[in-house]
Amino acid sequence: MQMGKSATLILLHAVSFYIMVGTGEAQLKTVLINCGTNSTVDVDGRTWVGDLAAGSNLTLSPAPAADTTAVLSGNTSLGPIYGSGRVFAGGLNYTFRGVQGDYFLRLHFCPFALDYYNANNSLFDVTANGLGLLSQYSVLRDITTKNMELQRSGSNISSYLIKEFYLSIGSNELVIEFIPLKGSFGFINGLELVASEDTLFAGVISKVGGNSVNLNVSGRGMETMYRLNVGGSRINPSQDPDLWRTWEVDTGYMTNVDAGSETMNNSNITYASSNDSSVAPLLVYETARTMSNNQVLEKRFNMTWKLAVDPGFDYLVRLHFCELLYGQPNQRNFRIYVNNRTAADDFDIYARAGGKNRAYHQDYLDAVTLRVNTLWIQLGPDTATGASGTDALLNGLEIYKLSRNGKLAYVGAFNPAKNTSNNSKARILLVGIGAGVGSVLILALVVTIVFLLWKRRSSEISSKNDAPRWRPLFLHGAFLNTTNNAKEAAGTKNQFGSVALMRMGKRFTVAEIRAATKNFDEKMVIGVGGFGKVYRGEIEDGTLAAIKRAHPQSQQGLAEFETEIEMLSKLRHRHLVSMIGFCEEQNEMILVYEYMANGTLRSHLFGSDLPPLSWRRRLEVCIGAARGLHYLHTGADRGIIHRDVKTTNILLDENFVAKMSDFGLSKTGPALEHTHVSTAVKGSFGYLDPEYFRRQQLTQKSDVYSFGVVLFEVVCARAVINPSLPKDQINLAEWAIRWQRQRSLETIIDPRLRGQYSPESMKKFGEIAEKCLADEGKSRPTMGEVLWHLEYVLQLHEAWSRANAEESSSLDVESLSQAGAGAGVEERRNPLFMDPDPAAIS
Ligand SMILES: *[C@@H]1O[C@H](CO)[C@@H](O)[C@H](O)[C@H]1NC(C)=O
Ligand SMILES: *[C@@H]1O[C@H](CO)[C@@H](O)[C@H](O)[C@H]1NC(C)=O
Ligand SMILES: *[C@@H]1O[C@H](CO)[C@@H](O)[C@H](O)[C@H]1NC(C)=O
Ligand SMILES: *[C@@H]1O[C@H](CO)[C@@H](O)[C@H](O)[C@H]1NC(C)=O
Numbered sequence: 001m002q003m004g005k006s007a008t009l010i011l012l013h014a015v016s017f018y019i020m021v022g023t024g025e026a027q028l029k030t031v032l033i034n035c036g037t038n039s040t041v042d043v044d045g046r047t048w049v050g051d052l053a054a055g056s057n058l059t060l061s062p063a064p065a066a067d068t069t070a071v072l073s074g075n076t077s078l079g080p081i082y083g084s085g086r087v088f089a090g091g092l093n094y095t096f097r098g099v100q101g102d103y104f105l106r107l108h109f110c111p112f113a114l115d116y117y118n119a120n121n122s123l124f125d126v127t128a129n130g131l132g133l134l135s136q137y138s139v140l141r142d143i144t145t146k147n148m149e150l151q152r153s154g155s156n157i158s159s160y161l162i163k164e165f166y167l168s169i170g171s172n173e174l175v176i177e178f179i180p181l182k183g184s185f186g187f188i189n190g191l192e193l194v195a196s197e198d199t200l201f202a203g204v205i206s207k208v209g210g211n212s213v214n215l216n217v218s219g220r221g222m223e224t225m226y227r228l229n230v231g232g233s234r235i236n237p238s239q240d241p242d243l244w245r246t247w248e249v250d251t252g253y254m255t256n257v258d259a260g261s262e263t264m265n266n267s268n269i270t271y272a273s274s275n276d277s278s279v280a281p282l283l284v285y286e287t288a289r290t291m292s293n294n295q296v297l298e299k300r301f302n303m304t305w306k307l308a309v310d311p312g313f314d315y316l317v318r319l320h321f322c323e324l325l326y327g328q329p330n331q332r333n334f335r336i337y338v339n340n341r342t343a344a345d346d347f348d349i350y351a352r353a354g355g356k357n358r359a360y361h362q363d364y365l366d367a368v369t370l371r372v373n374t375l376w377i378q379l380g381p382d383t384a385t386g387a388s389g390t391d392a393l394l395n396g397l398e399i400y401k402l403s404r405n406g407k408l409a410y411v412g413a414f415n416p417a418k419n420t421s422n423n424s425k426a427r428i429l430l431v432g433i434g435a436g437v438g439s440v441l442i443l444a445l446v447v448t449i450v451f452l453l454w455k456r457r458s459s460e461i462s463s464k465n466d467a468p469r470w471r472p473l474f475l476h477g478a479f480l481n482t483t484n485n486a487k488e489a490a491g492t493k494n495q496f497g498s499v500a501l502m503r504m505g506k507r508f509t510v511a512e513i514r515a516a517t518k519n520f521d522e523k524m525v526i527g528v529g530g531f532g533k534v535y536r537g538e539i540e541d542g543t544l545a546a547i548k549r550a551h552p553q554s555q556q557g558l559a560e561f562e563t564e565i566e567m568l569s570k571l572r573h574r575h576l577v578s579m580i581g582f583c584e585e586q587n588e589m590i591l592v593y594e595y596m597a598n599g600t601l602r603s604h605l606f607g608s609d610l611p612p613l614s615w616r617r618r619l620e621v622c623i624g625a626a627r628g629l630h631y632l633h634t635g636a637d638r639g640i641i642h643r644d645v646k647t648t649n650i651l652l653d654e655n656f657v658a659k660m661s662d663f664g665l666s667k668t669g670p671a672l673e674h675t676h677v678s679t680a681v682k683g684s685f686g687y688l689d690p691e692y693f694r695r696q697q698l699t700q701k702s703d704v705y706s707f708g709v710v711l712f713e714v715v716c717a718r719a720v721i722n723p724s725l726p727k728d729q730i731n732l733a734e735w736a737i738r739w740q741r742q743r744s745l746e747t748i749i750d751p752r753l754r755g756q757y758s759p760e761s762m763k764k765f766g767e768i769a770e771k772c773l774a775d776e777g778k779s780r781p782t783m784g785e786v787l788w789h790l791e792y793v794l795q796l797h798e799a800w801s802r803a804n805a806e807e808s809s810s811l812d813v814e815s816l817s818q819a820g821a822g823a824g825v826e827e828r829r830n831p832l833f834m835d836p837d838p839a840a841i842s
């Protein structure tokens, strides 16, 4: 007994001692992680270890098996590590042990799409041991900006992006924490840690227009903004084998490329200081730019590089020099300006480096204020000196952003109003997100297909993908032959029957469709989506119709069309858009719907010149949509989940009767039993049920959540995601629920509603919306309950309106509320409520 205990104690001591020594000694020089896989790949002689196989030096939290992460497979043609990635809807930590000292951290991102999943739509934050690296980060936005710069430089554009940071790790442990924005998700393809010499960045540095300061560069954390091989070609990581940096071409950043001519000489260059060998590879010093037009003695211009930077940070400007031509001092003396201020004058490379062909660098620090978003680096003549020639030379340029208070992340670029001159960045993001809100983008967290598995099956899958053609067999099978043939053609979809066939309506010819749409005249286009275009058209008897023509190349369109036909053929309801017919001919896939004269609900809420809807009308529209959804959930035999409830999918007819549309993502109940289907998260950004996202289990309560967002959108009349707003307001659901919980929803409602609604009805309305947004699906009401409550809200409002009307004597209710709305949109009472659809009542 006694012996056993002491033996255990000794063992414990031994173990902890070993660990301390082990981790203390074994500082890892390089860590390369290939995310989302357990396969190890070699690239340029370096081994990238799968994050599932990295062993004790790396911990993932939560463990990758948890349902908050999914592994996706991408396209390896861009590079072996981009063949896989990790996607996460909740927070994810990568914890590295055995790392201590100064490191370059590189995050590799390669957006890929698989099924409906599109990494382009992700938004997330990243921190490293608490230092904010990225915030509300959109890879799409960054890649787009980067590619514009690459194109200006005449370089090939890139489908992936590497974000590089310089960190000083004191604790022997590095926690990289990824935090997706609520309702969004994050992804990562590769992580790279490369230890640097601690002499890489000196402690003392000259400040532009001031004295030297001790900057403690590594203590602050830096982000690499630019690394340019001036006057030369791109230097790939494998050509910089100490630190594996990438050096880009500089031409895209020059205000006038003609001002500097390229020059090179690769003979016998050495480092000016023996401890400089990792500052830059000698390749950087072999090429340079000098001032053009050598014949002119007096050069009165500058070579200028203009670089977009984030305002409100300090920047380390590192200039690389090597005198390639002159064999003595005082031949080439010039001035260096940073943001129009002189950083150095009488700069003589030969004198500073101690000779010709000596690689030398000079650092400057510049503080950039909140009003400035560019860094100008200029080299020009110093006429005050007695140099024999006025010329300048530059071999390389690096710009690093330094944190001022523990944060490198910058989110101001989200506000396009702030930085009109700079930001392409902001605009691109707006497009990305706007489109998501609008209709096109569908985001999804899909599929736990592991890389190897994917690879094994890729031939099978790609043969499908390679032929994104219509499968006429599917339709013929469905309509003409309801036996095995149809099942086979439609895969697991076997819901087609002769009833479906009858309900499909008229079969149009392409000629008829062309006549109806004036040969697909662009002027007839009333909507565009991921599937293709929607046209307004007049079919034979003069009936207006909405004609949805799938883009024949769109695989997504095909799948969604099939679902939509499947759904619509089973459904008939006053509050669901109905199908008049279809056309399936000459490789065309066209659906013809009833025409909804008043367009989308969204167009009546904001972003258009349409008159605002009165409170009553908004309630009636919500009730109509709720009826449609309630019917979907309960009316059809198995129950259907719409999955894409949003204001652009609620259409209004000429009498403002609301109808649900777009069943392309809908799922029938039984499909839920198939886990491979239930793992796919689809829907629209901003409306997506967070629980569905976390658990990847679809229930009708996900529609209820989205409907709750619709309710807030209806009352606040703003976009569900608006990146131009302050951070806490971007997401409508989050923002509105905060106000609602404080019982102050009225503070943020559409100002155009003021004075024309019953406060009691507004209070109830807010409560319903709040319930719909409950965190857990089981706490949310059913659509039937929502419908019932909304009808009650309308009653409250009507009672209030009647009371008001009596008070103001002879005025009738309608004209009063019309005056209140000030827009004349209130008309006769909607017949909807006198004529409830029997199918809608359970
Ligand atoms: C983990 O770190 C040790 C040194 O601390 C190293 O020898 C080992 O190769 C590392 N393991 C992996 C999988 O990188
Ligand atoms: C990891 O590799 C093992 C074999 O080494 C394999 O059995 C397992 O399925 C792989 N896991 C994943 C998630 O790829
Ligand atoms: C992979 O990417 C390459 C280049 O971007 C492209 O040509 C190829 O079609 C892609 N392959 C697949 C299967 O997506
Ligand atoms: C990640 O690490 C941070 C700090 O170390 C911790 O607060 C957070 O809960 C962790 N997140 C996860 C998902 O483990």
Ligand SMILES: *[C@@H]1O[C@H](CO)[C@@H](O)[C@H](O)[C@H]1NC(C)=O
Binding pocket: 111, 112, 113, 118, 119, 120, 140
């Ligand atoms: C992401 O967006 C870019 C630019 O719009 C596009 O070229 C690219 O194909 C998209 N990638 C995916 C995976 O959708």
Ligand SMILES: *[C@@H]1O[C@H](CO)[C@@H](O)[C@H](O)[C@H]1NC(C)=O
Binding pocket: 154, 155, 156
């Ligand atoms: C651009 O891409 C093409 C084709 O991949 C390649 O041949 C060429 O060398 C690339 N150019 C540069 C500057 O990298």
Ligand SMILES: *[C@@H]1O[C@H](CO)[C@@H](O)[C@H](O)[C@H]1NC(C)=O
Binding pocket: 203, 216, 218, 219, 220
């Ligand atoms: C640099 O900063 C780190 C972290 O803030 C601090 O621990 C260290 O003492 C600083 N070094 C100097 C020389 O100021």
Ligand SMILES: *[C@@H]1O[C@H](CO)[C@@H](O)[C@H](O)[C@H]1NC(C)=O
Binding pocket: 264, 265, 266, 267, 357
């Ligand atoms: C390159 O430098 C070497 C040594 O300094 C010199 O001999 C040679 O002429 C230079 N070549 C060019 C093209 O300037």
Ligand SMILES: *[C@@H]1O[C@H](CO)[C@@H](O)[C@H](O)[C@H]1NC(C)=O
Binding pocket: 268, 270
């Ligand atoms: C190369 O440079 C070294 C030191 O600067 C010098 O000793 C040597 O002679 C040079 N070699 C040539 C071929 O120029």
Ligand SMILES: *[C@@H]1O[C@H](CO)[C@@H](O)[C@H](O)[C@H]1NC(C)=O
Binding pocket: 199, 273, 274, 275
């Ligand atoms: C590194 O270079 C700096 C300045 O050039 C010098 O002061 C220092 O002594 C050098 N250190 C070593 C180890 O050579």
Ligand SMILES: *[C@@H]1O[C@H](CO)[C@@H](O)[C@H](O)[C@H]1NC(C)=O
Binding pocket: 339, 340, 372, 374, 376
């Ligand atoms: C520097 O001067 C240029 C004009 O020469 C001007 O456009 C630019 O805004 C100035 N930059 C700063 C940071 O003041």
Ligand SMILES: *[C@@H]1O[C@H](CO)[C@@H](O)[C@H](O)[C@H]1NC(C)=O
Binding pocket: 299, 300, 301, 302, 337, 339, 340, 341, 378, 380, 381
């Ligand atoms: C070069 O740029 C600086 C700073 O913008 C400016 O003050 C100077 O006049 C310019 N020199 C010439 C010759 O244009």
